[in-house]
Amino acid sequence: MWTIAATWCMALEGARKGAEILKEGGNGADALEALITDVENDPCFTSVGYGGLPDAEGHLRLDAGYMDGTKMVTGSVMAAEGFASPFRIARSLSAYKTNTVLCAEGAEKYAREHGFEEKEMRTESSQQRWKDSLEQDTQSAYRGHDTVGAIALDEEGNIYAGTSTSGLFLKRPFRVGDSPLIGSGFYADSEAGAAVATGLGEDLMKGCISYETVRLMKEGLSPQEACDRAVSELAVRLIRAGSEPGDLSVVAVSKDGHTGASSNISEFSFVFADCDHEPEVYLVRKEGHCSIYEKAPEEWIRDYMMRHNKR
Ligand code: ASP
Numbered sequence: 001m002w003t004i005a006a007t008w009c010m011a012l013e014g015a016r017k018g019a020e021i022l023k024e025g026g027n028g029a030d031a032l033e034a035l036i037t038d039v040e041n042d043p044c045f046t047s048v049g050y051g052g053l054p055d056a057e058g059h060l061r062l063d064a065g066y067m068d069g070t071k072m073v074t075g076s077v078m079a080a081e082g083f084a085s086p087f088r089i090a091r092s093l094s095a096y097k098t099n100t101v102l103c104a105e106g107a108e109k110y111a112r113e114h115g116f117e118e119k120e121m122r123t124e125s126s127q128q129r130w131k132d133s134l135e136q137d138t139q140s141a142y143r144g145h146d147t148v149g150a151i152a153l154d155e156e157g158n159i160y161a162g163t164s165t166s167g168l169f170l171k172r173p174f175r176v177g178d179s180p181l182i183g184s185g186f187y188a189d190s191e192a193g194a195a196v197a198t199g200l201g202e203d204l205m206k207g208c209i210s211y212e213t214v215r216l217m218k219e220g221l222s223p224q225e226a227c228d229r230a231v232s233e234l235a236v237r238l239i240r241a242g243s244e245p246g247d248l249s250v251v252a253v254s255k256d257g258h259t260g261a262s263s264n265i266s267e268f269s270f271v272f273a274d275c276d277h278e279p280e281v282y283l284v285r286k287e288g289h290c291s292i293y294e295k296a297p298e299e300w301i302r303d304y305m306m307r308h309n310k311r
Helices: 009-023 028-041 086-093 104-113 124-133 201-207 209-218 223-240 298-307
Strands: 003-007 062-068 073-080 101-103 148-153 159-165 186-189 193-199 248-254 259-263 268-274 277-287 290-295
Touching (some): 003 193, 003 248, 009 148, 009 277, 009 298, 028 086, 062 086, 073 086, 073 104, 148 193, 159 186, 159 193, 193 201, 223 259, 223 290, 248 268, 259 268, 259 277, 277 298
Parallel strands (some): 073 101
Antiparallel strands (some): 003 148, 062 073, 148 159, 193 248, 268 277, 277 290
């Protein structure tokens, strides 16, 4: 039994690569890396890795996180600039007992010393978007974001979670969202399951939403129930506090390979595959307090890819 799942339609190609590894009995961490690096390398997906969204100063500072839910080890990089795969750097940090979360220059120094591939991650079009944005008002510019958050459960029963993102478009330099924060952007525990989040980091982290989703699975909720509960309780709590919740979306996989997803936005897509299902894109919609997901129509996927200039 194996499962791979990830946020957003952009993870489809990567999920295919990850599924191939898991199908052959490969390691879940390698499947996760295959999925996430596929998105990081693709300039069509402008909120992760190469061609990502610059911050207010025009720099492309990237965040990533990784957790192995069997060994209970993690690694994160925040605001790292000039490296091809922030996820790979985060994964490698999980080998250490200390110094596993590094930011900015510290992360870059570590990556250089350990021979990670250096790369100018801004493309001509990402720089153009930044220049164009100087004429927009900040609120609308903030709208561009999306994180690839992925989970892999391998045949051995080991579960892994990871993320990679450029964060909010035009973020204040060195702003950090939920994505590289353990328990907020991602969490994995092979005794229960794993969860990853995407949306407005400033709100997601208030609910430690990935940890909360895994905790609920540990209490016996299904991944779907856990995702629904974690999203709706955080949204309700924020409303009670007088604030308008930002986008909150989570995907979870239980230790027995079931997948769940929930969101407070109207069009949240995710990808999953397991031993009985080929990698497909699903759309989440609300029915009362619960979410259900259905295979995304081909037309919807075509439209999504076109919007990202992806053939
Ligand atoms: N959660 C990410 C951040 O706040 C962005 C996203 O997933 O849309 O940096």
